[in-house]
Amino acid sequence: MSNNLVIAGETIAPGQRMRVNLHVARLYDFTEMNVPIEVVRGKKDGPRLFVCAAIHGNEINGVDIIRRLLGHKALSKIKGTLIAVPIVNVFGFNTKSRYLPDGRDLNRYFPGSADGSLAAQLAHIFTTEILEKCTHGIDLHTAGFSRANLPQIRANLSDPVVQEMAHAFKVPVLINANFVDGSLRQAADERGIPLVLFEGGEALKFNEQVIRCGLQGVLSVMRTIGMLPRIAKRTPDEKEDEKKKTVFVARSRHWVRAPYSGILRSETHLGARVKKNQLLGSVSDPFGGDVFEIRARKTGIVVGTATLPLVNAGDAAFHIATFEDSGAVEEQVELFEGKVGNGKSDRFLN
Numbered sequence: 001m002s003n004n005l006v007i008a009g010e011t012i013a014p015g016q017r018m019r020v021n022l023h024v025a026r027l028y029d030f031t032e033m034n035v036p037i038e039v040v041r042g043k044k045d046g047p048r049l050f051v052c053a054a055i056h057g058n059e060i061n062g063v064d065i066i067r068r069l070l071g072h073k074a075l076s077k078i079k080g081t082l083i084a085v086p087i088v089n090v091f092g093f094n095t096k097s098r099y100l101p102d103g104r105d106l107n108r109y110f111p112g113s114a115d116g117s118l119a120a121q122l123a124h125i126f127t128t129e130i131l132e133k134c135t136h137g138i139d140l141h142t143a144g145f146s147r148a149n150l151p152q153i154r155a156n157l158s159d160p161v162v163q164e165m166a167h168a169f170k171v172p173v174l175i176n177a178n179f180v181d182g183s184l185r186q187a188a189d190e191r192g193i194p195l196v197l198f199e200g201g202e203a204l205k206f207n208e209q210v211i212r213c214g215l216q217g218v219l220s221v222m223r224t225i226g227m228l229p230r231i232a233k234r235t236p237d238e239k240e241d242e243k244k245k246t247v248f249v250a251r252s253r254h255w256v257r258a259p260y261s262g263i264l265r266s267e268t269h270l271g272a273r274v275k276k277n278q279l280l281g282s283v284s285d286p287f288g289g290d291v292f293e294i295r296a297r298k299t300g301i302v303v304g305t306a307t308l309p310l311v312n313a314g315d316a317a318f319h320i321a322t323f324e325d326s327g328a329v330e331e332q333v334e335l336f337e338g339k340v341g342n343g344k345s346d347r348f349l350n
């Protein structure tokens with residue numbers, strides 16, 4: 001990769017920090033739509049990492065993760081280049097929606113095309129102006145509307161660089177996820193660009209612990225790939241963690257669905273360890289009658305939940321991931337909540 005970096009026609013030299021607007025479209029009222037980007041180039045050469053958020057316009061935790069990253073003092077020591085894209089789907093962000101104005105999901109249209117739908121055009125601009133100019137990527141998401149996710153990494157763990165980045169994020173749950181067709185993650189993989197996807201929290205909310213966790217994760221990846229100096233020598237504890245890290249890779253995952261329509265009451269929480277047949281919640285009529293229990297099919301960790309207590313039969317209620325040793329994962333989740341805690345609550349999302 002040449003040392004020359006041009007984005008949206010602007011040349012960004014080593015040692016320079018610059019805000020650029022990537023023009024993506026014009027609305028029918030003739031308003032110009034731009035994706036705002038900040039580029040931070042160190043004087044010394046190194047990796048080129050993009051960190052992007054709000055590919056789904058209503059997933060805004062990542063927007064604040066990037067705001068805090070750009071204000072972080074560590075960036076004064078950066079080697080290589082950080083390309084921060086806090087809002088990829090500017091259309092959905094402005095309408096508080098996951099989608100583009102025509103209802104398309106941008107993350108199904110990568111790598112896109114110059115003369116396709118608006119989604120395909122936006123994906124194409126992102127692919128050619130950002131993705132293909134980078135050596136590494138981090139894509140920040142939250143759960144979809146009316147759901148919440150435990151902070152987790154989804155990545156292709158069979159790629160050794162991706163695996164290293166995933167572990168560097170230091171979240172207790174890693175999911176070796178299949179590629180979704182048309183996703184940015186798939187387009188990155190096809191181009192040999194290692195990318196990890198961080199998921200945490202809820203749409204249209206700022207979840208303080210999730211934001212802290214995402215920021216620490218991004219900084220930690222930057223240290224691991226050599227963009228920032230490592231903090232200190234590794235402690236014996238960390239070496240021990242290193243040995244155990246495969247413990248946090250999920251073996252499988254599944255959604256437990258509401259058996260009947262009604263009002264859902266949860267008896268568990270994100271990050272909890274649930275045993276096979278344990279009560280997860282119940283669905284009842286509005287008077288509390290006709291109670292139907294929802295029980296765990298397998299022992300595992302609750303990595304996602306519905307947040308809207310009104311369910312139709314078949315609606316996803318609890319996302320359970322199974323592990324070789326779910327007790328160790330639960331312990332790690334608790335430790336982790338303590339580390340990123342905001343002092344007000346020990347639990348994610350309360």
Ligand SMILES: [Zn+2]
Nearest residue numbers: 056059141142
């Ligand atoms: Zn998303």
